[in-house]
Amino acid sequence: RFSAAAALEEPVTPPVQVKYTQLLINGQFVDSASGKKFPTYDPRTGEVIAHVAEGDAEDINRAVAAARKAFDEGPWPRMSAYERSRIMLRFADLVEEHSDELAALETWDNGKPFDQAAKGELPLFVRLFHYYAGWADKIHGLTVPADGPHHVQTLHEPIGVAGQIIPWNFPLIMFAWKVGPALACGNTVVLKTAEQTPLTALYVAKLFHEAGLPPGVLNVVSGFGPTAGAALAGHMDVDKIAFTGSTETGKIILGLAAKSNLKPVTLELGGKSPFIVCKDANVDQAVELAHHALFFNQGQCCCAGSRTFVHESVYDEFLEKSKARALKRTVGDPFRKGTEQGPQIDEEQFNKILKYIKSGQESSAKLECGGGRFGSKGYYIQPTVFSNVQDDMLIAQDEIFGPVQSILKYKELDEAIRRANASKYGLAAGVFTKDLDTANTLSRALRVGTVWVNCFDVFDAAIPFGGYKMSGMGREKGVYSLSNYLQVKAVVTPLRNA
Numbered sequence: 001r002f003s004a005a006a007a008l009e010e011p012v013t014p015p016v017q018v019k020y021t022q023l024l025i026n027g028q029f030v031d032s033a034s035g036k037k038f039p040t041y042d043p044r045t046g047e048v049i050a051h052v053a054e055g056d057a058e059d060i061n062r063a064v065a066a067a068r069k070a071f072d073e074g075p076w077p078r079m080s081a082y083e084r085s086r087i088m089l090r091f092a093d094l095v096e097e098h099s100d101e102l103a104a105l106e107t108w109d110n111g112k113p114f115d116q117a118a119k120g121e122l123p124l125f126v127r128l129f130h131y132y133a134g135w136a137d138k139i140h141g142l143t144v145p146a147d148g149p150h151h152v153q154t155l156h157e158p159i160g161v162a163g164q165i166i167p168w169n170f171p172l173i174m175f176a177w178k179v180g181p182a183l184a185c186g187n188t189v190v191l192k193t194a195e196q197t198p199l200t201a202l203y204v205a206k207l208f209h210e211a212g213l214p215p216g217v218l219n220v221v222s223g224f225g226p227t228a229g230a231a232l233a234g235h236m237d238v239d240k241i242a243f244t245g246s247t248e249t250g251k252i253i254l255g256l257a258a259k260s261n262l263k264p265v266t267l268e269l270g271g272k273s274p275f276i277v278c279k280d281a282n283v284d285q286a287v288e289l290a291h292h293a294l295f296f297n298q299g300q301c302c303c304a305g306s307r308t309f310v311h312e313s314v315y316d317e318f319l320e321k322s323k324a325r326a327l328k329r330t331v332g333d334p335f336r337k338g339t340e341q342g343p344q345i346d347e348e349q350f351n352k353i354l355k356y357i358k359s360g361q362e363s364s365a366k367l368e369c370g371g372g373r374f375g376s377k378g379y380y381i382q383p384t385v386f387s388n389v390q391d392d393m394l395i396a397q398d399e400i401f402g403p404v405q406s407i408l409k410y411k412e413l414d415e416a417i418r419r420a421n422a423s424k425y426g427l428a429a430g431v432f433t434k435d436l437d438t439a440n441t442l443s444r445a446l447r448v449g450t451v452w453v454n455c456f457d458v459f460d461a462a463i464p465f466g467g468y469k470m471s472g473m474g475r476e477k478g479v480y481s482l483s484n485y486l487q488v489k490a491v492v493t494p495l496r497n498a
């Protein structure tokens with residue numbers, strides 16, 4: 001009943017070449033110390049796109065040394081904030097100029113629809129850098145009215161060398177969330193990209209140097225988590241670590257930070273976000289929004305609305321329409337116009353998602369549509385909808401990170417709140433209602449970092465994002481992201497003859 005998969009048999013030739021595959025350390029592209037390389041794959045076919053230099057502990061040491069020197073002796077923390085801001089703005093302009101090429105590279109390496117990358121993510125990347133460039137010269141301390149004859153001021157200083165580890169689901173956006181605030185505050189950075197998607201970060205980092213970024217300020221190391229990532233998180237000379245990825249790995253990062261130099265940590269981790277459809281909802285609109293909340297980016301979003309709670313009075317209609325919508329979802333080559341859903345990132349995620357679907361089928365949940373592979377090559381999965389999902393099922397508790405919607409029924413608003421909050425995660429929630437009181441009640445009661453009311457996945461540069469509970473610690477984006485990358489120093493001077 002899904003549209004023909006024939007188009008998948010002949011993948012579109014990506015309109016871009018891979019230019020950069022080495023590590024970027026101290027402003028230079030270099031091979032890894034070991035000389036090792038690893039393949040990055042095309043999720044449409046499972047074929048190798050390119051072999052990329054594989055950084056490990058020794059390369060992290062080199063990159064940290066370069067970042068240290070750039071911080072301790074280089075111009076970046078010492079130049080005027082306005083000059084820093086200008087370089088960031090020039091960089092954003094260069095990215096804008098190369099945005100079609102970058103979007104194509106992102107689609108090729110990740111599998112996301114080209115239009116989503118080109119029209120959604122590249123403009124947001126540029127906007128994020130404009131936003132952070134705007135902050136660079138507006139960061140300052142306070143004069144504090146302390147007791148006694150003292151002049152007291154606070155200096156907001158950069159924290160030093162920031163280590164940043166990012167995931168594969170939004171490679172460029174994650175680059176911007178991390179690198180933007182760190183550099184605006186005058187820090188230097190070592191960025192470890194995800195092994196599944198190393199390509200676009202190397203490209204934009206090159207553009208950053210063309211825009212005038214001094215060497216050593218931004219170093220990009222491709223490589224694996226337990227080697228390069230762990231070396232960065234546990235490094236004695238890294239002053240701060242920021243991580244986005246799974247809750248499991250987040251715990252490892254926190255442990256490595258604690259065991260080494262107690263560097264402060266920000267974590268943006270997993271989620272199992274509730275999407276609550278209230279009894280007064282316009283069902284057609286709620287169906288469409290809940291569909292996007294889950295299926296966007298192949299379901300590979302930490303904040304995906306993966307528990308769709310629907311009031312019993314609209315449940316049957318909602319279910320029928322959600323199923324119809326999922327069946328209509330256009331799965332196909334992400335380079336083809338009109339494709340809504342491309343392949344999952346890799347074989348590991350593909351298999352993991354199919355395992356969760358199987359667990360749903362083995363429980364008393366009802367498979368309404370989908371449930372299997374789409375086409376015969378690559379990592380495409382049919383848009384899948386389960387109804388009659390119960391809170392204690394694995395598919396209602398674990399983060400699936402795939403195109404699998406779970407629909408649950410509720411009666412009372414209090415019940416919905418209680419069940420929505422009964423999760424180890426607390427990243428985000430969607431609320432769909434026309435009633436202001438209901439919206440206010442839910443917004444305050446839900447223990448999550450973001451509540452989207454009658455909308456979902458709104459990712460403005462100024463809106464903070466982060467999790468309660470095991471979804472993480474700290475906030476990224478907005479003014480809140482700056483405090484992750486600043487030290488506050490109190491300077492106290494006696495006042496004579498006051």
Ligand code: ADP
Nearest residue numbers: 166167193194224225226229230245246249252
């Ligand atoms: P996912 O399951 O979505 O791939 P991970 O948490 O494994 O999420 O990966 C997110 C990022 O964390 C990637 O850059 C990955 O290489 C890195 N990573 C994975 N394991 C470790 C680890 N033990 N130490 C440091 N970084 C890690």
